[in-house]
Amino acid sequence: MTIHPVTAQPVTARPTPDAGPASELPEPLYGPDFGSYDAHEVAWLLSDLSSVELEAPTEEREEAIQSGGAHYAESLPVEYQPTQEYQDLFHSALRASATRLAHAVGVVTDLVLAERGERAVLVSLARAGTPIGVLMRRWASYAHGLNLPHYAASIVRGRGIDQVALAYLAAHHRPEDIMFVDGWTGKGAISRELAAAVEQANVALGLSGTGLTGAGLAGADLGDDERAGFSADLAVLADPGHCAELFGTREDYLIPSACLNSTVSGLVSRTVLNDALIGPGMFHGAKFYADLAPADVSAEFCDVVSMQFSEVAASVAETIAARQAAPAPEITWAGWKAVEAISAEYGLGDVNLVKPGVGETTRVLLRRVPWKILVRADASAELAHVRLLAAQRGVEVVEVEDLPYSCVGLIHPQFTRGATGADGTASR
Incomplete structure (x- = not known):
């Protein structure tokens, strides 16, 4: 399988209040100087903070969030x-x-190409979306001989997607060609965050199509001087939350990249938005x-x-034909509704303390102060790593009948310093 280098076709930039003209926009970072992916796999729309001490123990870091109103993205665990x-x-x-993942990668990539065509530009949401973006780019090359540009950009709860990154993308590509990519959906918070941030960017950049998804944007009546804007479409490998139209599967199964942190994401940390540094x-x-290379x-x-x-390849083609012949998948936000019910049942009073799905539950166990892990009895085969982490951290595992996800992680409602609200600061 031949993988070609990332290329960009510059277009005239439109200045933004934050970014200035295109000549003043920062340049992407590439491996091996930043990240362990080869340079042709992904361009990181990030600032390198490798020399800055940002890490703190979980309890200490989240104490600052709980007591001082610090934002979770200002530091790193x-x-x-x-x-x-x-x-x-x-x-x-x-x-x-691997085979099941490859099938989902092929399906979601072909759905993206059907929406965006051969000029599609993949923008993965760092960092969980980045391994998926790399795989989608590889599928496009393998199955269609396409050389899709792939960027990784930051999105922060309560702050939105990086507006300077969007300005860079608008200066080098047609915004209507951009497709945002993530690994999976939980309750759908990132989908909502993305929609609001894209609307803000379209206004700031003077673009049309504000708030439209791909279908509406494609049919928008633009004047001669108008330029189509970004769409809030989000393509994901797995959509157990039922909040995305473009997905490889809606099953809630283990995506192995969710098991680890930087060592499966190009050795790149979570993204940081700290006014003292950015x-x-x-x-x-x-x-x-870079010091974690032996474990990468x-x-x-x-x-x-x-x-x-x-x-x-054959089963992907069959799935695509069936999906395209059927009505568009319904977005029900079932995940959000399930989370609200679980929050009420366990007396949490805050949906941000409920993390549904295998990927989000794994994150709770790796990064937060977990309280309980709910598991569906018939999903045991998928959850060996969840049970191991729970045992290592002394967290109770509760089997629940008819759980709408394979598992759900509950952040500790009273003693955790990790209970962050919708804006990323302490949930009161």
Whole structure:
């Protein structure tokens, strides 16, 4: 399978209040200087904060969030270093799910190409979306001989997607060609955040199509001097939350890249938005953990899944034909409704303390102060890593009948310092 380098076709930039003219916009970062992905796999629309000490222990870091109103994106958690047993679980899960993942990658990529055409530009939401963006780019090359540009950009709860990154994209590509990419949906918070941020960017950049999704944008009546804007469409590998139209599957199963942190995401940290470090006209920031290279499985994850492309090509074509012949998938926000019900049942009083799905539950166990883990009895085969992490952290696992997700992580409602609200600051 031949993978071609990322290319961009510059267009005239439109200045924004924060970013200035195109000549003043920052440039992307590339591996191996930043991140462990090859330069042709992804361009990082991020500022390099590798030399800045931003990590703090979970309790100390989230104490600042709880007591002082600090935003979760102003600092970084200390990255969990997996035990050998946990690493073995990752490799086992990857081998077991590679074919299923490859099928979902092919389906969602072909749906994106049907929406955007051969000029599609992938913009993954760093960092969970980035391995998926790399795989989608590889599928487009393998199945269609296309060389899709792929960028990674930051989105922060309560702050939105990086507006300087969007200005860069508007200066180098047609905004209507952009497709945002993430790994999975939980309750749909990022989908809502993205829609609001895209509307803000279209206004700031003087673009048309504000608030439209791809279908509405394609049919918009633009004047000769108008330029189509960004769409809030989000393509995801898995949509158990039923809040995306473009998805590879709606099953809530383990995506192995959710098991780990930077070591499966190009050795790049979570993104950072700290006013003391990120000034006007700068991309949001992140760190490159080059010292973790011996434990890096970013390339292995993508390679193992990519090697299954030939095995799933026929089934992907069948799935695409069936999906295109059927009515558009309904967006029900079922995940959000389920989270509201769970929050009420367990007396939490805040949906932000409920993290549904395998991916989000894993994050709770890796990064937060978990209270309970709810698991569906018939989903045990998917949850070995969840049970192992819960045991290592002394967290109660509760089996629940008819749970709408394979599992749900509950953040501790009283003692946690990790209970952040919709704006990313302490939930009161």
